[in-house]
């Protein structure tokens with residue numbers, strides 16, 4: 209299905225167009241902009257639930273949602289309700305997930321630099337798994353267990369040394385990486401030996417996360433091949449292939465589905481004779497396409513024969529991906545979904561940085577005007593979660609929509625929020 213010039217594979221599952229205006233989950237998005245203001249994240253709740261169910265059906269019990277992609281109490285609860293576990297990588301993500309009522313045994317504790325305090329919090333709560341990432345961390349867990357904390361089940365994060373075709377900052381499985389224990393250096397072997405011998409932890413498996421925005425399913429197979437000898441030599445019961453499945457952001461891109469990804473991982477396990485339980489930690493592929501962002505156009509500058517700048521009321525504080533990775537997006541006007549997008553513009557934010565770009569090369573309808581609501585699709589992952597208060601810009605609200613109803617799940621920040629942590633000097 210194509211909704212005007214924007215293909216459906218760049219929009220949430222449950223979209224429709226009435227009188228050329230966009231609705232998500234049965235709710236007109238311009239009405240939502242009027243009610244909640246802009247910038248605004250709108251998530252199609254049924255889309256999120258469908259992706260979670262797809263992941264559970266494809267990988268089985270144990271598959272975890274990587275909360276770093278997008279987390280709020282409502283999201284944590286939704287993921288748990290749909291049968292996924294949750295990957296948390298900091299004390300903060302652990303806190304939000306627990307505060308949403310997710311049972312601790314559904315949580316997988318990650319992080320390349322977990323502090324003793326974070327580890328204590330995880331062990332005292334009784335998290336389901338801790339994924340070991342350094343020798344220092346092993347020492348910290350031993351000290352905590354000696355101090356009375358419960359013995360955790362652990363996976364050892366291995367670094368298979370695989371070069372995947374993605375942005376340099378999204379590669380995590382190459383030898384020169386801060387994550388995991390390198391296989392080529394022998395650290396992986398040593399870490400597994402130590403974890404297996406330790407009374408302060410129960411070694412249950414190995415883990416690898418080779419990077420993000422990976423479109424070639426075969427890359428995961430290579431990682432499985434690198435992990436296979438460790439799984440077999442130690443008769444380990446579990447293997448997690450991490451996250452990293454790519455998603456399409458612009459017209460013409462295509463990515464494997466979650467079931468296709470799972471099939472290729474399972475096939476690689478079969479090829480390498482692995483019978484361990486296979487799990488994964490998708491983040492982006494669960495949430496990215498499930499959301500759109502709405503902005504209001506504030507100024508339009510035509511710079512003769514060079515470029516047109518369309519400035520909106522958000523930017524790098526709600527979506528730093530273009531600045532960090534040069535990521536591309538589409539843009540369109542939800543008041544005129546079917547309109548031809550014949551005008552080339554650069555959509556920029558309101559921050560004091562020339563690099564504050566929302567869409568570098570956007571095609572928009574020629575009659576775009578100040579006051580228009582602009583929509584960028586596929587903004588459900590690593591936008592809200594990587595947002596900031598740069599320039600003291602208020603972080604946007606988040607609404608979930610389903611069956612014609614909208615519910616506010618994160619309120620917009622207020623100016624009072626900006627000074628809440630300040631200690632006033634008398």
Ligand SMILES: Cc1ncc(COP(=O)(O)O)c(C=O)c1O
Pocket residue numbers: 274276277295318417419420421450451452453489490491492493
């Ligand atoms: C250990 C780990 N697991 C899972 C993920 C989720 O990756 P993605 O959102 O690309 O699926 C990440 C992302 O950085 C990660 O570091």
